[in-house]
Amino acid sequence: MGMLNLVLTNISRKPATRLYPFEVRAPFKEFKGRIVFNPDNCILCGLCQKKCPPDAITVTKADKTWELNVFRCIMCTECVNGCPKDCISISNERAKTGAKEFIKIVVPIVDKPKAAPSK
Amino acid sequence: MNMNDILTIVLVLIGAPILGCLASGIDRRITARLQGRVGPPILQPYYDVKKLLSKDNMIVNPSQNFYVIVYLVFIILSLLMLVFKQDFLMIIFVYTVASLALIVGGMSTGSPYARVGSSREIMAILSYEPVLILYALAIYLLTGTFKLTAVLDASSPLLIYTPLIFIAMIVVLNIKFKKSPFDYSTSHHGHQELVKGMTTEYGGPGFATIEIAHFYEYVFLTGLIFLFWASTPIIGVLIGILVYLLIIVIDNITARVYWQWMLKLSWSVLLIISIVNIAYLYYSQAKLV
Amino acid sequence: MTTVIPFGPQHPVLPEPVSLKLEIDNDVVVGVLPSLGYVHRGLEKFIDTKDYNQTMYICERICGICSGIHGITYSRAVEKLFDVEVPERAQYLRVINSELCRIHSHLLWLGLFADGFGFESLFYECWKYREDVLDLLERFTGNRVIHSMSKVGGASRDLTKEQIDQILKTLDDLEPKVKNIEKVFVNNYTVKKRLVGLGVMSKQLAYEAGTAGPTLRGSGNAIDVRNTADWDIYRDLGFKPAVAKEGDCYGRTKVRIDEIYESIKLVRNAISKLPNGEIETRVKGFPTGEAVMRAEQPRGEVVYYVKGKGTKNLERLKVRTPTFANIPSLLLMLPGVKLADVPIVVLTIDPCISCTER
Amino acid sequence: MLDNVIQNVTDIKSMPEVLKTVEGLKNDGYRYVTMICLKANEGHELIYIFEKDDKLKHLRYFVKPGEKPKSVSGIYLCALLIENEYQDLFGLTFEGLAIDYKGHLYLTPNSPKTPLA
Amino acid sequence: MIENTVMLLIIVPLLFSLLFVALPKSLYKILAWALFILGAALSVNLVLDGTGVVQIGEPNFAMLENVVLILEVLVILFILAVSAKYKNWPTLGLGIISAAIFAYTFSNVPKVEGASFNIDQFSQVMILIVNIIGTAIILFATGYMDQYEEHRHLNRQKTFYFTMSFFLAAMNGLVMADTLGWLFLFWELTTLCSFVLISYNMDEEGINNGFRALALNLVGGIALSIGIILLATNNVSTLSGIGTYAGTNAAALAAVALPVALLCVGGFAKSAQMPFQSWLLGAMVAPTPVSALLHSSTMVNAGVFLVVKLVPAYAGTSLGTAIAVYGSFTFVMCSALALSQRNAKRVLAYSTIANLGLIIASAGIGTPLAVAAAIMLILFHAISKALLFLCTGEIEHTIGSRDIEDMSGLIKKAPLLTTLAALGMVSMLLPPFGVLLTKWVSMEAASSNPVVIVFLILGSALTTVYYAKWLGTILSSSMDKNAVPHKKLETYFPLSLLGLAIVVTSIFVFPIYDYFVKPQVDILLKAAPAISGLAGEFTTEIGAFTYIVIFVVLALAILIYLATKNMFTPRMSSYYMCGENNLERDRLMFRNGLCSYEKSSVSNIYLQNTFGESKLTTLGYAISIILIAIALLGGIGL
């Protein structure tokens, strides 16, 4: 009879279903959704690459690129904590589903204009 | 065979699957609601069948689809015989052909899961067939003939003479719908030890045939319940719907049990109450008028 | 002629690649041969290339269901190598995380178990309640199932006041809901028909077979690592192991349901006693020595063995997971049950193959 | 090596003695927890872990290269998985296993052989 | 005309039995074909000759009567000798009793003047069965026995064919004889043939089972002869006379009740009804053609033939009810017993007993409808069962086993054989085939008796189950294709003939009913059932069996299948084995934990615990003996 009660309560109430994708629940602010990289301060030190457990980040000094394999990242935030320049942050938005092409984010690091000393 | 009959046949051929499809859609919808979900659209079974028909015909045995066709046509035949008020005993035998065709179809694929499922389904026959025939016997005793004409023409309902058989028939329907607690030979979703049981190796059009046959079967089985109050069709239909709903609820409040348990239940409880009912009919000499 | 059928690895009853070869005679199982290796990744070798901090993430991914406690136990094992004392607040946070994990794992199991005996709506009911716990965990740690809350030296996330209130509120809601499903598991006729007297192990047998967790406690052995000297927080929180005498599937189910209540109680107590302060001590240097650390996972006792040799990598990491200890008991329980009972018996040890094979 | 971290270790020299001790432990009501295998000086080191009343007890045995240790699965059935595992991973051969997977517990013919050895 | 046919029907098989002895093995095939053609021609001829009574008067009678006498003495001597030789004391005892009764009859019972053969429609049906199916079976045997003997290192084919054709003669005599004394002789002769053929292998098992058959049939024979003696005191000496006599008045009806009951007990023993069923099961050690000929389609039918012929003497009486209950009890009991069997021949044996029980039950009910059902069931059952037995024999030669479980995948190995076997099984339990039609008729007829109908309902559900298991097993495609059997004409001709006969008789069921059954029921009960056969329906007063529609639908299903077969790009695939199989290897193999491939297999459910043979048999003995006692006591008039 326990179950009868339960199912009858269920049918008398609104379904518990979250109607995703028609109604999207706002993600919790604590949620570790995806890595956001801000190339501005990056010094290509490669610390993030070294810290990343699944080797999702590749920093190539020669080409001056910072590359993230989104489909390998496990959202552990090691890189976020490890970056000396706080270039990497985490957003509570999910990485998008996709086909193979979207798998990597390659960010070229533009040379910054030489700072104060030259002045 | 006159124009009218042909029209009826066409109507049944087209109408029954629509009804059955709706019924199964509603079933899924209600089940979902009972589980606190939204559930699929009502027409989901139709989409499913349409999709299955558009898929490749993957088979393990060249003749496996023959059996499901036999299953389909014999289900249709038994439904038609019901509609044409034929001999009830005969309807049951024809219906057995259909059930057996599905079982043999399952076994013919040779897959171990299908074979275990089929042998469990054979045991299901052992448990529901006697009840069905006793139901037929009750009709004979009440009307003096096995032809359904008498039941359908009578002015008083069958149910008042056969309450116990009615109860037994609800369980039989539960078995035939393959719903929990009796979904041991194949379950609607595949979460059981036998994967999809009898239908494990069926896919695409073959499986679509089985689904369509299920639609007819739904109507046929509900028709058997309808007979209990055929004197006032509206009540008969209502009872049919109620029993259907009851079965859906039972499906959701019970775990799957063993076929052994079902066999025990049917040969002890169901058979006994049906026989008691029959005995009452013998000795009271009640007649349906 | 007996029936020989494969059960798994890809089998709809279990989302996991449990694989058994079943020999059946007259609908009764007479022989079983488990087949393993479908989830063997080789994580114990992996530590060669990852440092001991990164290894925490690997240990968490031994299994996605019990990952939180894996991470915590690993951290504690390495802390033992370093001989550091973790701040008390971090310890309490770890307990809260562990127990929330346990609730989610047990609800998950109850659901899968219900599905195992064909009770779909009960399955859905359990998983519906579980989502509440997952929401809590998500807000607490930032992820639904793999939490990465612990790290060597402490915790990486702290609880805010708001989150604490949320946790307490959700648990208050959850308790009556669990009571509801408990009624079904304990009283429903068909459920009892399936569970009572199935897969019986006597107290002695369960003990000797080396089983762990609810499988062991379901047979009347009050053995729970949360009770031990290793970690006294639990005793401070007033922990009592849940035990059932039956020794069958029914008993093991009851143990798990009781553990949900126990965990709810522990979380509440831990929150009420939650001390203020730091959540992390900085760990410096490289691990040396060897240590054994045990902890109670939802499925039973996990044993971590770590050995460091003074480099940033560990030299050896060995995890003995509860399912690893419980699988041999299947060899004892399965013979003699019906084919239809195989999924149930397999599920009552709450098998976790990814834990087993790592 | 900081032996103080794991306590209660008994070193055992010969295989028969291991079996005898294990037998004795079983009679004393110990539970088999697990066995650790380590590479050491060309051979392997086995650490058997037992438990009773929340106390762990460790037996340490050194397997010389080429030696075939005896299985304790005859005494504790539950030892069979871990022993099979070490057959796979370290290439050891245990004699007298209750179920011998012959190195195919985890690994198949196409996977790397004895990865931890 | 008819006299000649009757005589030829007895003499031709006798002649052939001598020919089989005289001619070498190499000619057996030709002989069998000749016998088949002659038998078929003669039996058809008999049907064309119409019905009638053949009186044998002086001077032939005296001569023949002496022959009969000598033969009876020989029979008894043979029994005594053989049972003494094998030291089988129970049989010896029964033989001595028989001898005593014979001596008593010889000295005390008044002699009859002349004898008669009564050819009615029922006899015609039986003659058709015996001489078409029976000779077809002998034909089949010529393709079967070589391999059979080879396996068992035997060389007794002369005995075999001699006995088989001798049996045909005896059986022909049995179904035509009207004089009870002659009938008794033929009766005992068939028993002897059965004994010889059961012990054909000459091993211990065969001989023991042969003696069991002999002993139990002697019990039946003794009951029969006592019945005959009792009837003689009422001046009844012919089979047809019993009905006539019983029909005169109520007192006469009561007077013949006990002898009729005794005759029925004789029939029960011959038909291996409970509690005599064990001899038929034992008889399964004989070569399969023997089982097909004697133990399913002809000799065991002699028992029910007798019981049905006696219908006028008990229809509507309490004896009739007792017989009906008894028959239906055997039906349900043996169907239940068949459930736990996995030896195909034992399944068939139980199924045979069950169906004979159904015939007896129908006869016991005694309404015109029921009696019609009984007669039709004899015909349809004989055809289907003969086919099934022969198929089992051939299957055994193909796969080397008669275990149902070993037959899985047979359809891949021997498609035609499997199809025929499947047809046989389907015809036993599904519409639109004859057996089901008659089962349906008897159910409708039995619905006036609550006990009988409940038994029939349970029995028919059980029947479905055990045949469905077997059917599914042979049709499952799990064996790989190898060892396609060599197709021999003399093997497949009888099989196909029987298969064809099933379909044809089922389609033409109404003409058959109209021509053979209806007049016969009229003769027996002076009333014919109100059955019409319009529009492909078999309509009784309480229902209708629409067999033509079902044939049409079946044909439709085949058509749809053929039409849609290639519509949806068929693609062969491997089995779902949880992902652990490999298409290139045996399709039923899967990889096990030890990383090697292993074959999966599935066996059916046999419910040995619930429907175990020993438990049920004991129960069956008890209840059936009680029922027989009731029938006899009812006969005495208590």
Place this chain on the structure above:
Amino acid sequence: MSLAKSPWIIHVNVNSCNGCDIEVVACLTPLYDAERFGVLNIGTPKQADIMVVTGSVNYKSVNVLKNIYNQIPDPKVVLAVGACASTGGIFHDCYNVIGGVDQVIPVDAYVPGCCPRPEAILDGVVAALSILEEKKKGNIKGKEVKLKGNEVPSNA
């Protein structure tokens, strides 16, 4: 449209840590209720349209993956769920790991995350639907992937 309205999935766990599996199962439970789109978790590949793979592939499960893939009738779509299935994830250079699922069978869509949220998996299923439709229209068949070399153990 018919395929898009009734995608039946078969869930194959090849080498996953369960994290992704339980999220796949969670998709079907009331809170996410994938059955709204007609999704059924069907037991047998013979009736499936979408193969949902979780976990990286290892040397033992590669056979399973290939066999199940071959047993799904066309048109079919493979959805790789999670970091592991997509690229091998954190385990990508473990000794017993071959790599992402696409190393073995053709993959049509990927869901990132470790583990991905049920919403993400639903997105993946929806993405798979349009691919399914395309495949049906273009009559694109999946190639049969053969077991090769020592993946087939010589029988003992």
